Amino acid sequence: MGHYFSRFFIFCLLLVGGFVPAMAAQAPxxxxxxxxxxxxxEGTTEYVLPNGLRVVLTPDPSKPNVTVNMTYLVGSRHENYGQTGMAHxxxxxxxxxxxxxPNALAEFSRRGxxxxxxxxxxxxxxxxxxxxxxxxLEWFIRWQADAMVNATISQEDLDAEMTxxxxxxxxxxxNPFQILMQKMQAAAFQWHSYGKSTIGARSDIEQVDIEQLRQFYRLHYQPDNAVxxxxxxFETNAVxxxxxxxxKDIPRPKRTLPREYTVxxxxxxxxxxxxxxxxxxxxVASMFHIPAVGDPSFTLLDLGADMLSDTPSGRLYQALVPQKLGASVFGFARxxxxxxxxxxxxQLEPGMDTRxxxxxxxxxxxxxxxxxxxxxxxxxxxNKWMTGWNQIYADPVSLTDALSDAAGAGDWRLFFLRRDQVEEATLDAVQAATEKYLVPSNRTDGMFLPTAKPVRAPLPPPVDLDALLHDYTGNGAAGSSIEAFDPSPASIDAATLREPLDLPNGTVQLALLPKATRGDRVQATLLVQFANAEQLKGKRTIAQVTADMLQRGTDELSRQQIEDRFDALQADVSFDGSAGNLSVQMSTVGExxxxxxxxVLDVVRxxxxxxxxxAEYQRQASASIQSSMDDPMSLASQAISRHSNPWPRDDVRYAPTFEESLEDIAAISRPDLLRFHEQFYGAGTIRFSAVGAFEPDAVRDALAKGLSxxxxxxxxxRVDDPFHAVPPEDFNIDTPDKANAFYLAFQPLKLxxxxxxxxxxxLANYLLGSSETSRLWNRVRVQDGLSYNVRSQFDASSFExxxxxxxxxxxxxxxxxRLRSAIQDELGKAIxxxxxxxxxxxxxxxLLKLRRLARTRDSVLASAWINYLQxxxxxAWSQQMDDALAALTADQVNQALKSVLxxxxxxTALAADADKQKQEKAGGK
Structure with missing residues (x-):
């Protein structure tokens, strides 16, 4: 399953509040x-209940949120003949x-x-x-216990969920790549269940026997098979x-799980x-068999795969991208x-030679x-691997997911052990492991080469995790106790330092929120703004490309040297630009x-x-644009964007066609970029925010030095975006041979x-289509089973x-x-x-709970402060919003909705295979 929230909706959630007392991190x-x-x-501890349920607790008082993850040790590999897709x-x-x-998703939504x-x-x-x-927390834990043994699994629900x-x-x-991967797995794994996709075979899914599904549930969903x-x-003893x-009422099962023996x-x-x-x-792609993650050689292979595929230092990149044989490369060990x-x-551009x-x-x-x-x-x-690991460890949401994956792979402690293995890995060991498995006879790809004396990879031996992890405790002390953070609006305002930084070339507006975090991580945002709509005429594409190209080289540093510099600082950095704006997102350790x-300022300047x-950027951008030209979502979105856009071709707010985008990208030259950078990039209007474990005075000094x-x-x-009326129009876009379709409806608002x-x-938008209790969700997905995802999005500018x-x-x-009819029907009922x-x-x-949850995330707070500074x-604005929401009545909501919607x-734009739409009409007759 998967759910989508618009960027605006996520932003609104951060205007949120609530006091949460500090929690103890010690084991009882x-x-x-x-x-x-x-x-x-290292502060993560396992407990075992009498019925066999394993409980892994990793307290983090610095994050005023909680993530609960119930992991069942059953996946698609446990499915038998005719059962593919059953786990999913x-x-x-x-x-x-x-x-x-009866409706878990709805209750989740109600509780935030x-x-x-x-x-x-x-x-x-x-x-x-x-x-x-x-x-x-108690309610969700009890739901997990209820769902472990009491799931309804009725034929009626199965029929409704099938669509x-x-x-x-x-x-x-x-997604052609996803299908290619499935088919490569099927070719590489001729006997093992890893050759079957998790989503399953259509025939198995559509003809699944309800009693067999219940038996699968009763067999695997038991406390001794769960973590x-x-x-x-949270407070450990209380939890x-x-x-x-x-x-306590769920006994240890008497059944024995089937033995796995296929190799x-x-x-x-x-x-x-x-x-x-x-x-x-x-x-094009190549796949190789490798050992399980529990085998120490797996981590060595993982590092080898990363070295081969790294951009731009890896040999795959060097052999393909500069030679224009490919647009981009990647590689990983799963x-x-x-x-x-x-x-x-x-990834190739259209016209490149696949052979x-x-x-x-x-x-x-x-x-x-x-x-x-x-x-x-x-x-x-x-350096890159450890930066990623540290970011996961510092975030409770990511950490529970990583521990869940490690538990599914054999033991949650593998998450920590693999870090140790990376730190201890030697060049000779990585070289030997990579050589051993990356041999031609072990490869599945698009070529066959007869070989008189094939060199074959060894059969990976079974892994004894008990022996491997015996007495393992990690390589450091348990996480020290961290002061709890109160995410209420008043507390955030009180803790944030907002004194501007006055410099000879302009004032820098600051919002600095120092606080303790797990792993001493910090999130920061830099916003540089310049010029006006008239000065930026004809520069829509070059403004974006300039920002995208910043990290690819400076007067003294190559692209690789810039990446190495950021990696050495354990940093994630992303640059994003549009007309008159350059935004830089940063994440690193506080020191x-x-x-x-x-x-970052050195790179920008x-x-x-x-x-x-x-040239490489242009090839990659071209390939991306051309891939979008037959994608239903991209086609529908572009149709609406162009219909609702009143600006001329040279305006920075203009919505181009795909063909125009290709022309604009191809026309960019290096002198264009240098001129734009020289003319517009500079000090004057700069804002900076940071949230996490850092020293404010040291950051102020760094900004002063970097901007000097x-x-x-x-x-x-600011380039404004005023309201203008848009006459309603329907767009029907044919997307031949696409199994999925996309529907998009748009109404402009003067608000x-x-x-x-x-x-x-x-609130009306939330009730209409932005939650799992919403009218559209219940009608279109739950009742009619017409859509995997249906949403409503409401947006109102803060500026105009x-x-x-x-x-x-x-x-x-x-x-x-049927989808059109259901949506129109629900809109009519709502009004x-x-x-x-x-x-x-x-x-x-x-909503109040979701907004409070959003305020617990440091990256959200950093972005919010940048917006508030503008x-x-x-x-306090967030608190006002909370107060206004809390005071709402049904009459106020309904009157507001009637006045606007x-x-x-x-x-509307509907992008779908026309022939398959005809099948619907024929079936209706």
Whole structure:
């Protein structure tokens, strides 16, 4: 399953509040009766209940949120003949509810939980994140206990969910790369279940036997086959007591899980897969069998794969991209419980020779033994790997997901052990492991080469995890206690330092919020603004390309040197630009933030836009645009964007066609970029925010040094986006051979977020189509089963009376008419009948919880402060919004909705296979 929230909706959620008391992080001295303490690694501890349920607790008082992840050790690899897709289908069915809770998703939404589930080859999990609250935590734990043994799994629910699952399957079929991967896995794994896709075979899904599905559930969904993982701000002893009480009536099962005995034989020759279907850009790939993640050689192979595919230092990139044989490359080793695979791929532009690209790819992979890796390469990849690990460890949501994956692969401690293995990996060991498995006879790709004396990879031996992890406790002390953070608006305002930084070349507006975080991480945002709409005429594309190219080279540093510099600072940095704006997002450890700020400013000030990098960028951008030209979502979105856009071709607000975008990208030259950078980039209007573990004075000094002597940019005037009326129009776009379709409806609004009706409309949108209790969701997905995802989005500018209401859905083409009718019907009911007082009450409660949850995320706070600095607002605005929401009545919401939402005022775009739409009409007759 998967759920989408618009960027505007996510932003609105951060205007949120609530006091959460500090929680203790220590393990309890006295355990509940029957509970035993298992292994403990660096503050993460396992406990075992009498019924076999394993509980992994990783407290983090610095994050006032909680993430709960129930992991069942069953995935698609456990499915038998005729059962493919059953694990994933069961994941969907659990959200259909139990006798005591018939609609789990709706209840999650009412309580302000960000909840979902996922299925992989090795495990299925159900998770939720929410603002720290003992009552909500207890409720969700008890739901997990209820769902473990009491899921309804009725034929009626199965029939209703079938269209949704089929819709999800068809959505994946729109992606040629995803289908190619499935077919390569099927060719590489001839006997093992890893050769079957997690989504399953259509015939198995559509003809699944309800009793067989129930048996699968009763067999695998048992406490001795589950790991309950909880991370964030909670009191350990209290949580253990709740868990024991919630699961005490579920006995240890007497059944024995089926023994797994299928072993994929060593591959004895190259295998070929060819996929032919309409649309998309060319793609080639090579897949190799490798050991399970528990085998120490897996991590060595993982590092080797990263070195081969790194951009731009890796040999795959060097062999393909500069030579124009491919637009981009990638590679990875997938961590799996049993021997799995590594995959290397090349994205091509239309017209590139796939045979030459595949030859170059396999030739480069074949050089591992002839051209050994270098120590500098290993150091670079280790830095990147450790930066990623540290970011996961510092975030409770990511950490629970990582521990869940590790549990599915054999043991949650693998998450920590693999870090140690990376730190200890030597160049010789990485070289030996990579050479051993990346041999021609172990490869599945698009070529067959007869070989008289094939060199075969060894059969990976079984892994004894008990022996491997015996007495393992990690390589450091348990996480120290961190002061709890209060995410209420008043607390955020009080803790944030907003004194501006006055410099000779302009004032820098600051919002600095220092606070303790796990792993001492910090999130920061730099915003540089310049010029006005008239000065930027004809420069829409070059403004974006200039920002995108900043990180590709300076007067003194190459692209690789810039990446190495950021990696050494354990930093993630992204540059994004549009007309008059450059935004830089930064994440690093607090002690490195001053150095990172200076490094980023150095890149921004001294960008050189190398000609070879520009050519590469143009090829990649062209390939991306051409891939979008037959994508239903992209086609529908472009149709609406162009219809609602009044600006001329040379205006920075103009919405181009795909063809115009290709022309504009191709026309960019290096002198263009240098001139734009010289004319517009500079000091004058700069804003900076940071949230996390850092020293404010050191950051202020770094900004002053980094900006010293920089020329002043042309004075900044915001490019406005005023309201203009758009006549409603319908667009029907044919997308031949696409299994999925996309519907988009748009109505412009003359409305600003300071309007008295804004809180009521914000809530009305949530009730209409932005939650799992919404009218559109219940009608289109739950009741009619027409769409995998249907949403409503409401937007109102903070700067001027200009906004929009949008509705979108992803669905099967043959359901087009029914989808349109259902959406129109629900819009009419919402306006004519309105929402009930109970709906409003529940919606307000859920929104306030979601908004409070959003404020617990440091990256959200940093982005919010940048926005508030532009608007001269503080989080007091967020509190006002909370107060306004809490005071709403059903009459206020319904009156506001009637005054704004006009069903006949929507323009709609429907991108779908016309032939499949005809099948719907024929079936209707």
């Amino acid at each position: 001295d006295t355990l509940p009766a029957g509970v035993t303490r298992g292994p403990s690694v 289908l069961l994941e969907h069915m659990l959200f259909r509810g139990t006798p005591s809770l 939980l960000r909840a979902n589930g996922s299925t992989s080859t090795d495990r299925t999990n159900y998770y939720a994140s929410f603002a720290a609250d003992p009552e909500t 949704v699952v089929r819709n999800e399957m068809e959505s994946g079929e729109n 309950l993982i909880i991370s964030g701000q 253990l007591n709740v868990i024991v009480d919630a699961f 994929e034989p060593v591959q004895d020759g190259e295998r070929l897969v060819t996929l032919r279907r309409q649309g998309g850009s060319p793609f 961590p799996m419980a049993q021997p799995g695979y590594a995959l290397f791929g090349v 030459k690209a595949l030859d170059a790819l396999t030739d480069s992979l074949g050089t591992v033994g002839k051209k050994p890796f270098e120590e500098e390469q290993l150091k670079r990849i280790k 490195n933030l001053p150095a990172l700020v200076q490094a 001294h960008a050189s836009f190398p000609a070879d990098q520009l 002597g920089w020329r002043k940019a042309p004075p900044y005037t 600003q977020d300071t309007d008295d009706r804004f809180p009521a409309l914000y 009376p200009s906004g929009s209401w949008q509705i979108y859905a992803i669905f099967a083409p043959e359901n087009s008419a 004519e009948q309105g929402f009930t007082e109970q709906e409003v009450k529940d919606g307000v409660d859920a 608007l001269d607002r503080t989080f 006009k069903p006949d005022g929507f323009s």
